[in-house]
Amino acid sequence: MTHTSLPFPDGFLWGASTAAHQIEGNNVNSDWWRKEHDPAAGIHEPSLDACDSYHRWEQDMDLLAHLGFTDYRFSVEWARVEPAPGAFSRAEIAHYRRMVDGALARGLRPMVTLHHFTVPQWFEDRGGWTADGAVELFARYVEHCAPIIADGVRHVCTINEPNMIAVMAGLAKRGEQGFPPAGLPFPDEETTHAVIAAHHAAVKAVRAANPDIQVGWTIANQVYQALPGAEEVTAAYRHPREDVFIEAARGDDFLGVQSYTRTKIGPDGPVPAPQDAERTLTQWEYYPAAVGHALRHTADVIGRDMPLIVTENGIATGDDSRRVDYYTGALAAVAAAIEDGIDVRGYLAWSALDNYEWGSYAATFGLIAVDRVTFERTPRPSAAWLGGLGRTRELPRDAS
Ligand code: NOJ
Numbered sequence: 001m002t003h004t005s006l007p008f009p010d011g012f013l014w015g016a017s018t019a020a021h022q023i024e025g026n027n028v029n030s031d032w033w034r035k036e037h038d039p040a041a042g043i044h045e046p047s048l049d050a051c052d053s054y055h056r057w058e059q060d061m062d063l064l065a066h067l068g069f070t071d072y073r074f075s076v077e078w079a080r081v082e083p084a085p086g087a088f089s090r091a092e093i094a095h096y097r098r099m100v101d102g103a104l105a106r107g108l109r110p111m112v113t114l115h116h117f118t119v120p121q122w123f124e125d126r127g128g129w130t131a132d133g134a135v136e137l138f139a140r141y142v143e144h145c146a147p148i149i150a151d152g153v154r155h156v157c158t159i160n161e162p163n164m165i166a167v168m169a170g171l172a173k174r175g176e177q178g179f180p181p182a183g184l185p186f187p188d189e190e191t192t193h194a195v196i197a198a199h200h201a202a203v204k205a206v207r208a209a210n211p212d213i214q215v216g217w218t219i220a221n222q223v224y225q226a227l228p229g230a231e232e233v234t235a236a237y238r239h240p241r242e243d244v245f246i247e248a249a250r251g252d253d254f255l256g257v258q259s260y261t262r263t264k265i266g267p268d269g270p271v272p273a274p275q276d277a278e279r280t281l282t283q284w285e286y287y288p289a290a291v292g293h294a295l296r297h298t299a300d301v302i303g304r305d306m307p308l309i310v311t312e313n314g315i316a317t318g319d320d321s322r323r324v325d326y327y328t329g330a331l332a333a334v335a336a337a338i339e340d341g342i343d344v345r346g347y348l349a350w351s352a353l354d355n356y357e358w359g360s361y362a363a364t365f366g367l368i369a370v371d372r373v374t375f376e377r378t379p380r381p382s383a384a385w386l387g388g389l390g391r392t393r394e395l396p397r398d399a400s
Contacts, residue, residue, distance in 0.1 A: 003394040006331060007338045013109065013346025014390035015071030016064060016367060017312050018053070019116035019160065020080075022355040023060075025050035030079035031124035032117070032358075042177070047356040052375045057099055063368055063377060064352055065106040067387030072103050073311060073348050075113035075160070076148060078141050079120040085137070088144045096148045104152050111155040111311070111348070113218070114142055114202065117165070117358070129169065129194040139201035146209035156213050157256055157311065158202035161220040162195040163187060163245045183263055183270030184222065184241050192240070196248045203252060218256025218311040219245045221294035223287070227266040234265040246301045254345065255302055256311030259294035261287045281316035281363045288315075288329025295337040295344060307343050310334060312350035316363035323367075323382040331395050349386060353377070 008014075021027045026049060036046035053060055057074075064072055080092040096112075103110040115138070119128065123137065142158070149156055159165070166187030171179075173188050199217050206215040221242060226234035249255045261284035264271045273279070278286035291313045298308055315326040327349065338344050354366035361372060367383035370376070389395065 002397045004332060004335060004397055006335050006389065006393040006395055008393060009338075009345065011345070013071040013111070013155070013309060013348060015069045015073060015108070015111070015346070015348045016352035017073035017111075017348045017350050018060075018075070018352050018355065019113065020075040020077035021047060021050070021116065021118045022351075022357070023051040023053035023353055024077065025052045025054055027077055027079055027118065029083045029121055030077070030118040031121050031128075033079075034121055034124075036359075044360045049375070050356050051353050051370045053353070056375060056377075058102055059377060060352060060368075061099075061103055061106050061108055063379060063383075064387070065108050067367075067379060067383050068390050069387050070107065070109060070390060071111060071346065071348060072108040072352070073111040073113060073155075073157070074099065075116040076145055077118065078115060078123075079118060081144065082120055082141050085122050086140075093144065093147055096145075100148060100153055109155075110153050111157065112149055112153050113157040113160050114145055114206075115158065116160040128191075129165070129198065130188075130190045134194055135197045135201050138198045139205050142202045142205040143208070146205075149206065149213060150209045153210075154212075154214055155254070155309070156206050156215045158199045158206065158215065158217045159195055160218050161258065162192075162199065162217060163241055164220050165195055166191040167241065180270065182272040183237070183265070187240055189240070192244060196245070199248060214253035214307075216249060216252040216254040216256055216309075217245075218258055219249075219298070221257055221259040221290075221298065223259055223262035223290045223293045223297070225262050225264050225293070227264055227271065230265050230267050233267055233269070237265055237269065243301050246298055249302060249306065252306075254307040254309050255298060257291070257294050257298050257308050258310075258312035258350070259290045260313065260315070260350075261285050262290050262293065280322075281318065282357070286315070286322070286326070288326045289333045291330045292333025292337050295334065295342050296340075299342045304341065304343065307345045309346040309348070310344065311346075311348050313347070314350035314365050316357065316365045318364060320380045320382050323380070324385055327382065327386055328395060331389070332397075335395065
């Protein structure tokens with residue numbers, strides 16, 4: 001077996017990511033909780049207890065640290081911190097502060113996301129992101145997160161995948177059901193503007209909490225690949241779904257890159273992967289090289305002086321050997337991007353745990369399996385392997 005040395009710079013973030021609603025359980029004041037219990041929403045199954053990480057976060061962090069990871073990205077749940085407008089819960093703020101301290105005590109550097117898809121139900125009821133005052137309300141929440149992040153937190157993500165928020169808002173406004181067979185629905189432009197404004201306000205609030213914090217946001221990258229002759233169509237398709245959000249990161253301290261698969265675009269738009277293509281449990285084409293393309297595209301749009309962090313990358317599979325294979329290909333692509341001069345500062349796998357994949361538990365992304373009844377955690381072989389790479393930095397290559 002030969003090896004490739006991973007060319008990670010000093011201080012490289014090496015970790016795994018989660019999000020509050022997907023792992024904590026009983027996020028009862030959130031918009032998603034209500035949606036999950038509304039038969040008209042057509043959601044396959046509700047999140048209920050999720051992984052019970054609200055109570056078991058110490059065990060999760062113990063496992064990650066033990067596996068060899070040095071970084072953990074998790075999110076703060078707005079619906080818990082501000083369960084009613086203007087009513088901030090000291091106990092919940094203290095809870096998330098304990099998580100930060102708990103991570104640090106275990107040698108895990110916390111990367112804290114302030115918004116990961118869910119909003120408080122009251123915020124949704126007053127019209128969500130496009131209602132008057134929404135940006136100010138988000139900024140006020142971020143200000144109240146100061147005790148959580150002001151000390152010991154190096155990286156803060158304001159809003160996770162704002163482009164997907166705008167895409168989902170577009171779907172909802174048009175009353176459309178579900179996603180097209182390939183590509184993404186058109187994002188709602190009003191929501192795009194609102195989340196960009198919210199991000200900019202949040203960046204200010206985070207810097208006011210502590211100017212040493214590296215603050216940014218994390219963009220979903222679909223790796224749009226132009227078929228011959230479709231270069232312009234592809235650029236026009238991608239711009240409102242991706243580039244607008246990358247461009248809005250100018251002035252931030254880093255940009256989070258999240259990718260899983262690719263989407264081919266022909267002269268008439270997105271083209272589904274062939275029937276016989278390998279697919280993951282999310283039905284996405286198995287394409288480990290995606291992250292390399294995502295990093296390169298992001299650097300092309302924002303400029304090479306913007307530090308990039310892979311804040312999510314991974315695979316939903318029932319076959320852990322495919323997970324190892326996916327991460328092997330993905331890390332080879334990250335290494336190649338670094339060697340080509342792209343400033344990549346970290347890699348965080350999605351996900352630490354099998355969790356609630358927005359409507360279903362079927363898509364198992366976890367490095368650590370979670371028993372749905374007992375909540376028992378069982379690290380998969382891929383978890384020890386990936387965690388260990390942070391130390392050895394030797395990526396195995398096929399001897400063939
Ligand atoms: C991106 C999202 O941030 C996360 O919540 C989701 O589970 C993963 N992608 C996988 O779809």
